[in-house]
Amino acid sequence: MSARSRRNTAAVTTAGAAALLTLCGTAATAMAASSGGDAKGSAAMVAAAASAHTVTVPRGLTISDGTRHVVVNGKSIDFGTTVRDLAWNPSGSKAAFIDGHGDLVVSNPDGSHRVTVAANPGGQTWSHPTWQVTAADRTNQIPAKNNLIFSAKIHGSTVLEGVKATSNHGKPAKISLNGDPGDGNVPQTNNTWPNVGGSYGSAVYENTHTGEVYIRDDYLRQQGGALTKGSEPALSPDNEEVVFVRSVHGHDHLFVEDFGSTNVVKDVTPNATADYTEPTWSPNGKTLAFRAPTGTYTITKTAHGFGKPVKVSKHTGLPAYRG
DSSP states (O other): OOHHHHHHHHHHHHTTGGGGOOOOOOHHHHHHHHTGGGHHHHHHHHHHHHTSOBOOOOTTEEEEOSSSEEEETTEEEEOSSOOEEEEEOTTSSOEEEEOTTSOEEEEOTTSOSOEEEEOOOSSEEEEEEEEEEEOOBTTTTBOOEEEEEEEEEETTEEEEEEEETTOSSOOOEEOOOEEOTTTOOOOSSSEEEEEEETTTTEEEEEETTTTEEEEEETTTTOEEEEEEEOEEEEEOTTSSEEEEEEEETTEEEEEEEEOSTTOOEEESOTTOOSOOEEEEEOTTSSEEEEEETTEEEEEEEETTEEOOOEEEESOOSEEEEOO
C-alpha cells in the first residue's frame, strides 16, 4: 500500500482529533500553572514581561527569532538563553528548542526549569525539533510516545534523530526510514525540517537532495514515501492535510495537499508577491501562520478554501502555536 493510500485510510480514523485541541488561555494563568512549585517565580517573570515590549499577535501564536526573547501571547518573554526553532508540545505546557550551545532543551513556557534533553557532542548542527506525543494503543501493543524528533547535520550529512522528551542528557538515535512495499527505498540522508502531527505520531519532512516532501507513518511499520515537490512541510493536527513551500515565479508560495480521495495540491497563496515560508497549523487546523519578510501573517480556511493573507505582527520569526 502506498504512502498516500495509507494516509487516506488514517485520515478517516483520525478525523475530528483536532477538535480536542484548543488554544491556550491568558499568559499569566497558563505560565503560572505549568510551572508547578515555582508558580510565584513564573508569575514574576510574566509580570516583568508584561512591562516589556508588547507585540500584537493572535492568542496562542508564538514567534521566536533566534534571540533569547520569544513572543508569547503578545508579550516578549526572556527565556534566559538563545532560542532557535521553538516548538510546543500538544498541551502547550512545554517548549523545546535549540539553545546557544546547540543543545536540545525543554523548558516551561516562560523559559524557566530548562532541562538539556540532549547535549550536542560538538561538530554537529541540530535544528527544528518537533514533538511526537501519542497515547498508548493496547490493542496493537504500541506504547505511549513522548519523543522529540529533530534534524542533525553530522559531518556534512543531514539525518533525522529522536530522543525521549523526558531525557536529561539523553543520547539521540537515528530515526528509521523505510519505504512502502513496492515504492522502493527512501533517502536516508539530506532529510530535514521534520514535523509531527496527529494522534498516531506521523511525520513529514523534506529532502534537500530530491526537493520533495516525504511522509513517515510511525504507527506500526515506520514506513513512508514521497508526497510531492516542496520544502518546510507541516502536518495538520488531524493528519488530513500537509502544508509546504514551493517556488512560483520567483517567490515562495504556500501549498496544501489534501489527503482526501483526490489528493489535490492547491496553491493557497496564489497572489504572493513576497516569500512566504515556515508555515504552521493552528491546533484546530483552521488557520496557517507563516513568515514573510515584513512580519508574521496568517490565512484562515473559508467555505471555498483559504482566505487572503493577513498581517498579524510586524515581528518576523519562526511562528508556532502553543496548543
